Amino acid sequence: MSLLTVRQLVKRYGGLTATDHFDFDVQAGEIHAIIGPNGAGKSTLITQLAGEIRPDAGQILFNNQDITGERVEQRALRGIARSYQITSVFPEFSALQNVMLTVQAHQGHSFCFWTPTSRQPTLIEPAEHALERVGLKDRMHVPVADMAHGEQRQLELAMVLAGQPRLLLLDEPMAGMSQAESIQMTTLLHSLKGQYGIVLVEHDMDAVFKLADRITVLVYGRSIACGTPEQIRANPDVKAAYLGGDE
Numbered sequence: 569m570s571l572l573t574v575r576q577l578v579k580r581y582g583g584l585t586a587t588d589h590f591d592f593d594v595q596a597g598e599i600h601a602i603i604g605p606n607g608a609g610k611s612t613l614i615t616q617l618a619g620e621i622r623p624d625a626g627q628i629l630f631n632n633q634d635i636t637g638e639r640v641e642q643r644a645l646r647g648i649a650r651s652y653q654i655t656s657v658f659p660e661f662s663a664l665q666n667v668m669l670t671v672q673a674h675q676g677h678s679f680c681f682w683t684p685t686s687r688q689p690t691l692i693e694p695a696e697h698a699l700e701r702v703g704l705k706d707r708m709h710v711p712v713a714d715m716a717h718g719e720q721r722q723l724e725l726a727m728v729l730a731g732q733p734r735l736l737l738l739d740e741p742m743a744g745m746s747q748a749e750s751i752q753m754t755t756l757l758h759s760l761k762g763q764y765g766i767v768l769v770e771h772d773m774d775a776v777f778k779l780a781d782r783i784t785v786l787v788y789g790r791s792i793a794c795g796t797p798e799q800i801r802a803n804p805d806v807k808a809a810y811l812g813g814d815e
């Protein structure tokens with residue numbers, strides 16, 4: 569069943585069409601990657617899916633319901649979660665405290681940093697669970713400022729998962745990572761496969777080709793191909809436009 573359906577989406581910036589009659593869908597449990605050269609319109613697309621900017625035309629459906637006009641918070645309530653850069657956390661607080669804040673935001677509970685965490689089980693349990701999912705349970709009491717970049721990106725994912733989403737919008741989760749950190753993140757995302765619909769925008773082609781069930785190739789805001797990693801690798805239009813002749 570289609571979790572997300574995008575029909576003929578258009579976004580213009582003056583004379584530039586950043587999203588050009590774009591069709592796309594994500595099935596439940598599927599990782600659908602979007603790749604394309606710099607400036608192809610990947611970020612513009614993710615921000616429209618998250619509800620941060622409005623398309624000029626077209627439709628976005630979630631579970632067959634039209635959410636095109638809905639704001640970020642309304643989409644979040646439906647279970648659409650975008651990963652944000654780690655700049656939105658409190659660096660002086662621990663990983664656990666940061667994830668607890670996210671849980672609190674979703675549950676609407678009050679939360680005090682000075683109340684012992686043992687007295688806040690409704691926050692601590694889901695937060696610990698999310699940290700465990702991303703392999704950070706042993707590091708949960710470490711202040712975020714003292715964590716490695718790769719760990720901070722894992723934390724970012726834990727904060728997304730803590731909201732119990734159904735669709736994850738992951739915008740360059742490997743950005744700025746070392747090769748070892750990228751491999752670790754790939755393994756982590758692989759472990760989430762089948763449990764969430766995932767839109768993955770990523771420049772790391774090794775990660776994309778390992779993780780994606782399907783790949784859509786975007787060039788000048790337009791989808792030029794959509795298929796399995798094997799189909800995309802073999803597609804002559806994709807080779808010519810993007811991957812290069814030797815891929």
Ligand SMILES: Nc1ncnc2c1ncn2[C@@H]1O[C@H](COP(=O)(O)OP(=O)(O)OP(=O)(O)O)[C@@H](O)[C@H]1O
Nearest residue numbers: 581584585586604605606607608609610611612613
């Ligand atoms: N707010 C804006 N105003 C005007 N033009 C914009 C705006 N945002 C994006 N663009 C333009 O839209 C096009 C698509 O940009 P976008 O950032 O979505 O591409 P991208 O594929 O995410 O690029 P990258 O891989 O470099 O992150 C580019 O030509 C960009 O200059």
